[in-house]
Amino acid sequence: MAFISMSLTAQQASNQKLAVVDTENLSLSNPNEALKIGFLLLKSSDSDQEKAKNNLLIGKVYFIKSDYTNALEYLFKIKHTQDVLSFENNCELNLIKALIMRDLFLDKEFKSFLDLSKIYQAKIVDTYKKNYYKTYIELIELEVLLKSKISNKTYELLLRLYRQINTLQTIDKTILLKRYWQIKAKQTSVDNSLEESNTYYQKLIELSSQKPLDYFSHSYALIGYADNLFREEKYALAIDMLKKSLSLSEKLDNQYLQQVSSKNLVMNYLVLNDKANYVYYNNLYLSKLTQIENTEQEAVNTAFNLISQEKEELSAQRNKSNINKLVVTIGVSIMLLIVVFFYFNKTIAEKKRVTELLNYLEVTRNNMVNRYTEKKEAQKRSLIPTETEQIILNKLKKFEQTKKFTNKEMSLANLASQFDTNTKYLSEIINKHYNVNFNTYINKLRVNYIVEKLKTDANYMNYKISYLAEDAGFSSHSSFATVFKSITGIAPVTFIDLLKEDTATNTIKNIEYEE
Template structure:
């Protein structure tokens, strides 16, 4: 029963969480639809959404919507801040489609400022990212990039290039399953083709055909994006046919559209003024020309502020890079110097270690007698004492012990050796101290190290063994104890000794 209540509780929590996520996603999608046509509502909803706990992806989309909304109301500096925020947060989110959309928005913004090289860079990055997508998302991203590129070329009067990207989009339409994205791509393609025929080839009838097809779709859509552009495009096309009154009427319809930004109003006022002038109505033409100037000055001021801010940010970025380069110009030589000193120290130390190796091998080769044989020779050279015969006997037994390599036994100890030699530990310890000038442990360790170094020097097979095997072979219980005593006696580490021995032979 308890399990049932826990499961029920988890299901309720999941549904509440999921419904909240779905609700936020639906609101964010709606913001995308109204961001330019209803900026005040977009700003109001976005402000409330940002107070909630949103994912980085959703935050990026909200900032993006705020960017476009602020463009619509002529607050270009604020728009720039939000577009930059959207771009930065999207990059943190890891969501590829979100990155593409915000990068495209950055490209559109740079295009609006006339920074076409930056715009082209943004679109190239978006195109690269789009290759990571598939299905509907991929085609949505590609058509978005193509649309922005087409608009850029239309604004630069490069109509052939613009038409190329529009036709690409029309060929990709069949792959877009999302109805909203399909309609947006189609209407923007019709708008682009209308502009090309209207302003490029001056084919008024073709322009009217595409404008009207696009207008019919936009009028049925809830967001009505770019509605004013279709009316102004039609007005200009009718003007080419000398139908000025029809064109003026269409401009006035465009002027009545709610939420037109200052930028859009300038565009509409200039179009009306131009049509009145062509219709020889100079008084009306002047009125709308003055209106265009007022809004243009206001808009240009804000755009200039935004452009200056963009340039200042670029300057700061360049200055920071220059500082980093300046710092690197100091750090790199220092690091190179340190590297050279370390290299010199390493090779000097290597040379020193090699000398120790060579001296040790030379002494090893020159020493043909065991320590006990040397002790016996030294004892026989002096005047015999009371205990000399007993000492010689012990030394002879130690000589046999060394020859038979019994020091390799891991269990060997002072008591064990004393028992083997039929003497007591005190007497044996004194003999070792007197004749070898070392204690029992040092005596055994030196025999072991001399044994294994001779094996390494004379038998190439030993140079391929692991240090743990060498330690065990000569009688050491542990790898670490062997390494410590090896370096203490030879002056170099076992691994270095093996390396030098391999190089020598």
């Protein structure tokens, strides 16, 4: 009986593993169907380990859809990761988190999660898997390096990684080769070696067309290939590829790929002076752009909230562990235990207090809108005339000196209309010179407006948070609180309390804003 029970358990584990692999493969061509299977697997999970693996699976599927809010929700549901996941799974978990942070332009968090993935990669016992994840991490680091500059060192690294990839087995080799061809195609395109770049995009298309089908990489390759064709003035071929990309991205339900495909179609039809198709795809592009701006802001807020919550939980666990050790160590004397207990709690309170004060001091120095931030990614060729770009920049500067951004109805289309320009130009210029999207740009202006009011008008410190939210132009108390904390690092209530104490004690004076 015991033998039969063990056999059944082993069979169930094997079936679970096969189901997970099949779902991962399906997610590359039909993520919505893969999600249905993932939810069924999660519902039938019997152990914490199974739940953790299925949450990881669902998070990966949402990542493929570029639905970062839901991806983060499921990835952060995995608690006590070292207890429920292998080193291999932990490495993968932190890699996905890192890639999401990179796409949301959260560079500090990207590096933090990438470093965590390296720690777990180093602990993997299986040499083959250890080398696989080492190569995967190096490819991601190479992507970051290529966005800054090209050097002989970079070319040497590309060659070494290609050799490493060719030592792997078929499935893993295909996964990494697709990422490798993406990098090579983009790098040679930036170098204006368009024919060579097209060769790499074709390799990526061929790999993506093999089973399991990978619509994400296929769509990405078609977009890149079409961009090269546009530069070669082969507009008809570019349009054909972009329509295929749009079709694949719709099957993936990936808003980002749909937005890029429709945007590039607009550029091609504009050059061809095809007004009907230009209007159709421009409307589609603007619709997707609005959706992406909203979902990106939601994802950024979700990321900050989940990371903050996880840090608080880890801190609480450490404190609990320290207290337990303390009790064991000094249990001989109840009196000594009480003394140490109060001292311990006092120290924590003092550290927390110091941290809050330091955060407060940093708020006014570091969290104003950073004008003309250097773009971290290599800029794509801009179609905006230099004179037009400078006019819009000057208008933005004047706009920041007004209170128009506190209007709840303020939107990209609204401001573009005020500036006598189009949403595409305005969005691109804000992204290029401020390194943020339109929503984040407006939210930073609103938060800094309230910070100034709190510092210069004592009455504001006595107003309710709901009034401050309304005065700044936010739609609700909760959205104001979330955005305020994501930008400043502390909640508005905490900030006001510190400001009141500062005013009362008069210990901090003349803090300058560095705009």
